[in-house]
Amino acid sequence: MADLPWLTIVGLSEAGADDLSGRARQALETAELVLGAARHLSLLPRLTCEVREWPVPFADGVPLLLAERGRRVVMLASGDPFWFGAGTSITRHLAREEWIAHPAPSSFALAAARLGWAVQDVACLGLHAASFTRLRPQLAPARRLLVLVRDGSAVAELAGYLGAQGFGASTVHVLEALGGPRERVRTTQAAAFALDDIAHPVAVGIDVAGDGAVLPLTAGRPDSWFDSDGQLTKQPVRALTLSALAPRPGELLWDIGAGSGSIGIEWLLAHPANRAIAVEADAVRAERARGNAAGLGVERLIVLEGCAPDILPEGTPDAVFIGGGLSQALLEALWARLPAGTRVVANAVTLESEALLAQWHGAAGGSLLRIELADAVPLGTRHGWRARYPVVQWSVTR
The missing domain is CATH 3.40.50.150 (Vaccinia Virus protein VP39)
Incomplete structure (x- = not known):
């Protein structure tokens, strides 16, 4: 164990410890310190080492983590930390030999598995803190999108955006807490969206439909x-x-x-x-x-x-x-x-x-x-x- 990097980034699904790989389990068992958001820590209730909650905003935790060089530290992240995750926010400050990562299935992979969609044919976007207008170039009938959003209220806002752009006929799949005991998948139409009890974390699958304007791909748009x-x-x-x-x-x-x-x-x-x-x-x-x-x-x-x-x-x-x-x-x-x-x-x-x-x-x-x-x-x-x-x-x- 002495030759391992000081930092291990462990990705978690909502299944918590049940979905951890052998190497991720070993990292947690030998850790001196585990850092993670409150939700992540709640998924691993049997930790015996020192545990600290990651502060909000996220950037405030980076210097606190870097100050722990020399200890064996595990940082918890959601799913695959390097697909719209926190991984690069940390590793950009480190040399390659200082860290190792053990990802879990990403929210995109889990959502695609539930819907039966081929991931390579789907546009995947992380819009936790970004405007829904990033969807605009993707909106065309028969397109499929997987979108990660910040919380349940954002799903309603997303449905409203689709309607405002002329795509209210789109089918919206709301996928909550994928991979864990709270998992739930519901389907509705953007124009008829009325769900108000959506649990975090949430992904949204969109089967785009409607008569809204479609942005051309070629240069020289109208x-x-x-x-x-x-x-x-x-x-x-x-x-x-x-x-x-x-x-x-x-x-x-x-x-x-x-x-x-x-x-x-x-x-x-x-x-x-x-x-x-x-x-x-x-x-x-x-x-x-x-x-x-x-x-x-x-x-x-x-x-x-x-x-x-x-x-x-x-x-x-x-x-x-x-x-x-x-x-x-x-x-x-x-x-x-x-x-x-x-x-x-x-x-x-x-x-x-x-x-x-x-x-x-x-x-x-x-x-x-x-x-x-x-x-x-x-x-x-x-x-x-x-x-x-x-x-x-x-x-x-x-």
């Missing part, structure tokens, strides 16, 4: 998805712009002159690991961009208020889009900051901005694209073409 005062990169140009920006998993975008935030939002929708920071000079537009991001489930969009280049984000991005505020000073500031390999895309509408992009294209290379679009509009009893303002797009890799 303009109607974005609240705007007109400062919006319109759908066809946005699709071409995202194509030029070429988002890859885990990358960071600077969206300068963000307007309604549509470019940064679509960058984030491209992959859940993507990050984006928007810079917007107008406070009203900045708040609108935040609202658009939250409504589409990507509230992780960071919006900075101010004028570039006077204000630029910290760090270095993988890609930069300039949709507003294009100037010689901004391009010079970016060229001084950005490392080699950074992708830069700038859109221009005015003659002055177009001339600036032509000048920089000549000096720095890349590609220059003129986008000319026209819409069919009524012309007497027939139709004709009404041209939009052309957009010149410069894309280059630094």
